[in-house]
Amino acid sequence: MRILILLFILFFQISYSNPPFWSKTGHRVIGEVAQNHLKSKTKRSIKKLLGNFNLAGASNFADEIKADKRYRKFSAWHYVNFPKDKKYGDVSPSEHGDLIIGINTCIKIIKQTNSSREDKIFYLKMLIHLVGDLHQPMHVGRLEDKGGNDIHVLWFNKESNLHKVWDYNMINDFGMSYSELAGNLPSVSKKEKKEIQQGTIIDWVEESQDIANKLYESVEKDEKLYYQYGYKWWGTVETQLQKGGIRLAKVLNDTFK
DSSP, X not given: OHHHHHHHHHHHHHHTTSOOOTTTHHHHHHHHHHHTTOOHHHHHHHHHHHTTOOHHHHTTHHHHGGGSGGGGGGGGGGOOOOOTTOOTTSSOOOTTOOHHHHHHHHHHHHHOTTSOHHHHHHHXXXXXXXXXXXXXXXXXXXXXXXXXXXXXXXXXXXXXXXXXXXXXXXXXHTOOOHHHXXXXXXXXXXXXXXXXXXXXXXXXXXXXXXHHHHHHTTOOTTOEEOHHHHHHHHHHHHHHHHHHHHHHHHHHHHHTO
């Protein structure tokens, strides 16, 4: 165990000075994993729409368009917040939509035969990203603290918050590219893959909510977080990246069947 901790420290020391972020690295990992679980028919359908773009290459489109005022109406699609003791459906959804509404809308438009090619491309890129967001637990956090954004912490003495620790800090400071991360995730058997893909979008959201509730308990406000926190929770990061990719493949296979 001491060796693993030392390796984890080394990864952080090497990469901390030049951090990328989950919104790129993590989403690309999920896209790369999903690419390896697509059916042949799905790959052909996606290629007709995206051309040479693979899932990893298209995975950050939904974040890249945020700066354009024309697309601000989609901002609420990146998350769904509700109290820890509630489930989705127990409270009224936001008038602006939410993560579940966003995913279901994308699937509907892609499947509609009368949707334009441009719409199919746009909503496919959105769908790839949103399924990734679903598996970042703090995107299913609590409304009152904006999914952990209002819970201030220090990450290696740098200003951060609980949402940012999970969105950016941990995955980037581990120091691997998205292809390296995807290639080093634990392998899964056919049985494990089938188990991961079971359930509905709402089931997966509630699973992320359960993890988010544990993460709220993992820190105190203004706490200083170091190697030990990352070491403790890195396995959860890997699990969510892998589940995100395997489930994204299922969503796409079902959409293009």
